[in-house]
Amino acid sequence: MQKAVEMSRSEGHAAGADLQSRVLLEGVSKSYGEEWERQDVIVDLTAEITPGELTVIVGPSGCGKTTLVNLIAGFETPDKGRILLNGEPVTGPGHDRMVVFQETALIPWQTTYENVVFGPKLRGDLSGKELQDEAERLLNKVGLREFMHKYPLQLSGGMQRRAELARALINQPKLMIMDEPFRGLDAMSRGLMQEFFLRLFEENRRTNLFVTSEIDEAIFLADRLILLANRPSFVRKVIDVKLPRPRHYSMLSSPEAYAYKREAMAILHEEAMKNFKSTATSKDFIDAYSKRAD
Amino acid sequence: MATTTVTTNEVPQRRVAPTGLALAWHRFKKSLRSPTPYLTVFGIFLWFFTYWLLCEGLQLPRFVKIPGPVTIISEWFSTNPSQGISIFTPEYYHHIAVSCRRIAIAFFLATAIGVPLGLLMGWSRAFHDYTFPILETLRPIPILAWVPLAILMFQGYETPVIFLATLASLFVTTLNTMLGVQSIDEAYFRAAGCLGSSKWDVFKHVVVPGALPYIFTGLQISIGVAWFSLVAAEMVSGDYGLGYLILSSYVNGVTVPMVIGMLTLGFVGWFTSVLVRMIGDRLMQWHVRALALQGR
Numbered sequence: 001m002q003k004a005v006e007m008s009r010s011e012g013h014a015a016g017a018d019l020q021s022r023v024l025l026e027g028v029s030k031s032y033g034e035e036w037e038r039q040d041v042i043v044d045l046t047a048e049i050t051p052g053e054l055t056v057i058v059g060p061s062g063c064g065k066t067t068l069v070n071l072i073a074g075f076e077t078p079d080k081g082r083i084l085l086n087g088e089p090v091t092g093p094g095h096d097r098m099v100v101f102q103e104t105a106l107i108p109w110q111t112t113y114e115n116v117v118f119g120p121k122l123r124g125d126l127s128g129k130e131l132q133d134e135a136e137r138l139l140n141k142v143g144l145r146e147f148m149h150k151y152p153l154q155l156s157g158g159m160q161r162r163a164e165l166a167r168a169l170i171n172q173p174k175l176m177i178m179d180e181p182f183r184g185l186d187a188m189s190r191g192l193m194q195e196f197f198l199r200l201f202e203e204n205r206r207t208n209l210f211v212t213s214e215i216d217e218a219i220f221l222a223d224r225l226i227l228l229a230n231r232p233s234f235v236r237k238v239i240d241v242k243l244p245r246p247r248h249y250s251m252l253s254s255p256e257a258y259a260y261k262r263e264a265m266a267i268l269h270e271e272a273m274k275n276f277k278s279t280a281t282s283k284d285f286i287d288a289y290s291k292r293a294d
Numbered sequence: 295m296a297t298t299t300v301t302t303n304e305v306p307q308r309r310v311a312p313t314g315l316a317l318a319w320h321r322f323k324k325s326l327r328s329p330t331p332y333l334t335v336f337g338i339f340l341w342f343f344t345y346w347l348l349c350e351g352l353q354l355p356r357f358v359k360i361p362g363p364v365t366i367i368s369e370w371f372s373t374n375p376s377q378g379i380s381i382f383t384p385e386y387y388h389h390i391a392v393s394c395r396r397i398a399i400a401f402f403l404a405t406a407i408g409v410p411l412g413l414l415m416g417w418s419r420a421f422h423d424y425t426f427p428i429l430e431t432l433r434p435i436p437i438l439a440w441v442p443l444a445i446l447m448f449q450g451y452e453t454p455v456i457f458l459a460t461l462a463s464l465f466v467t468t469l470n471t472m473l474g475v476q477s478i479d480e481a482y483f484r485a486a487g488c489l490g491s492s493k494w495d496v497f498k499h500v501v502v503p504g505a506l507p508y509i510f511t512g513l514q515i516s517i518g519v520a521w522f523s524l525v526a527a528e529m530v531s532g533d534y535g536l537g538y539l540i541l542s543s544y545v546n547g548v549t550v551p552m553v554i555g556m557l558t559l560g561f562v563g564w565f566t567s568v569l570v571r572m573i574g575d576r577l578m579q580w581h582v583r584a585l586a587l588q589g590r
Contacts, residue, residue: 075487093487094490099488101481101485107485108580108581109504109506118486118489119490122489122491122492122499153580153583153584154584171489171490
């Protein structure tokens with residue numbers, strides 16, 4: 001593993017491409033709405049995104065995962081608490097943290113190639129031949145070399161996600177943030193994208209935060225699993241997933257994976273039920289359901 | 295993806311996209327296989343027949359004073375028109391040229407002012423707050439209500455007419471551009487911010503291109519609006535132009551040039567609108583190709 005890290009470092013083009021970053025979230029709270037109808041989304045959340053590991057955040061949909069991503073990316077600021085990236089507080093968005101968004105955020109009026117070179121070109125990090133070579137290398141890696149002059153809307157869903165990966169990776173971020181990146185893909189492409197993404201990660205183990213609501217996806221990818229409580233969210237449990245790497249999809253049916261899944265499911269189910277019990281119609285539903293079972 | 299050519303089909307497949315005339319020919323041939331051209335021709339024929347029937351065929355009481363299609367067309371293409379206007383009289387082209395020149399100036403001014411104004415209004419909250427209430431108050435005032443003010447403010451025939459046409463299309467362009475900026479998905483701003491864009495970069499690479507589809511929809515409407523306010527203005531204050539031709543023909547009791555003026559206005563207006571659309575398509579290849587994938 002250490003060898004892999006060194007190898008990719010020598011491969012990285014920019015000086016100080018830091019793959020081993022640590023993010024600390026200390027007592028982070030965030031709420032929305034007017035004072036008289038305040039909705040607490042995150043309350044006193046303390047967690048760590050560990051260096052060189054793939055941390056997966058899992059929680060029922062609507063539990064505040066995207067809010068958490070927005071806070072770490074710096075699009076929003078926490079009401080209370082603080083977020084530290086390698087000891088420095090996060091104050092706004094920056095190219096040291098790359099976000100791969102839930103629905104594609106490739107800029108539709110730029111071709112795939114233009115999208116990929118957009119960041120380095122703006123900042124002047126790379127230019128000319130060097131930039132072109134790097135972009136083509138990454139596009140080749142994600143299998144989009146032939147599609148580099150197509151516009152994003154001409155690509156399939158899976159291709160768009162891979163283009164986004166290339167656009168993020170060219171910036172050599174300290175932290176990759178993936179916000180349900182494979183949502184909306186069909187099961188087949190999703191599986192393929194997961195394996196492809198894992199290969200990319202295992203190549204250089206760049207610190208990665210991956211957000212999902214799918215438990216299988218979470219266990220398949222994760223080094224550490226952070227289970228969130230349902231709204232307001234805080235850390236319910238952290239599970240270290242000790243499945244061997246490189247991972248293969250077949251490992252998901254191993255007894256260890258199954259044990260992780262059962263442990264996580266019990267908590268997630270409890271959290272999801274909170275949502276369910278609090279709605280007015282749930283009693284009717286439970287009644288109806290039990291009658292049917294008779 | 296492998297680039298092997300599958301030769302199951304005997305017809306040679308076109309691998310390179312045709313351009314220019316070849317593309318136009320390809321589209322024309324393709325369109326002949328769809329019902330569109332036949333329905334269009336039939337539709338035009340049907341409308342003309344109805345028009346003819348009302349005015350010349352049945353000569354219904356209400357339509358007695360209206361010149362029918364046969365009269366119009368024979369006058370329009372006559373070398374010696376009895377009522378003074380045909381495609382062979384220089385006066386006809388003078389009217390068209392005067393109106394087109396006014397439209398060109400008005401449309402240019404309205405676009406040059408309206409697009410930057412709309413972009414700023416959509417992009418900057420503060421600028422929006424300064425300007426939006428005034429725009430919304432002035433916008434509903436019909437262009438004819440501005441006529442007295444325009445005559446008081448400007449001398450001669452030309453300037454008031456251009457002013458009125460500019461004003462009308464300015465509102466449309468500004469509002470559409472602003473809505474265009476507001477319609478841009480927040481995700482693109484975030485992506486650009488994440489990649490390290492400055493405010494100016496965001497404006498150049500996200501705001502302007504993102505608003506283009508709305509801007510061009512707005513421009514197509516605004517050139518139409520410019521035409522009808524121009525004609526209204528020419529009717530009130532003018533010496534030449536299609537609007538003037540229509541009204542002066544009516545006043546002088548010659549109905550054929552009146553209808554010729556109306557039809558010419560329709561064709562020229564349609565042509566300018568197509569021109570705007572073509573420029574838009576040229577600038578927005580990403581949009582055109584996405585629509586093409588949806589079969590539109």
